[in-house]
Amino acid sequence: METVALYTRTSTLNQNSGLESQIRALETYCKDNGISNYKIYKDNGISGTKTDRPALNQLKEDCKNGNVSSVIVYSFSRMGRSTRHLIETLQFFEEREIDFISLTEKLDTTSAMGKCLFSIISSISQMERDLISERVKNGLHNAKAKGKKLGPPEKTNKKIIKKLLTESKMSYSKIANLANCSKATVCRVAKSLNLANVA
16 A cells, blocks of 8 residues: 655754654645554654665665655755655655655656746756856867876876766766776766666
8 A cells, every 4th residue: 555655854863853843744644634544754863965874775665666646844954865765765666657746846757837847957956066067068078189198197187086976877898988998987976886787
């Protein structure tokens, strides 16, 4: 049976009152909207910059198993601190036809306006990634045009590789081509960042 997921998170363990206030606001919303079948997911004392969180992992697993109809949070920041992670999470829900509601930002993907707003946020995020990729490409082409050797120093290469790995969805091969290095070098940098392999 599908349930409504109420996701809550605090950054430090001494923010119990913050966790309680989130739960109270979410339960009030459920009561006002006639929602009685819900499950609370709590990540207490875990930074929003971390994508690997026990409660969030369980929530996603329940979503994959078709046990969740919608996800409600107090605010975007509870789901994630980076735009990239937030958008990826929202897309994860969208792919499984799971509605998303944020009380603070008043985003509700069950409404036409909410779907439109989500589409705009996704487009802006993609544009940011494209602009970053374009700036890196232009910088590399400019350096080549000036006769600069782009391989060494390795430290400069690593900065470019890290930026592309964390701020774009480009494949390792494409990143290696842009950074003028081997795919193995990109793999080593990705491993140091604990990133999963990209096709």
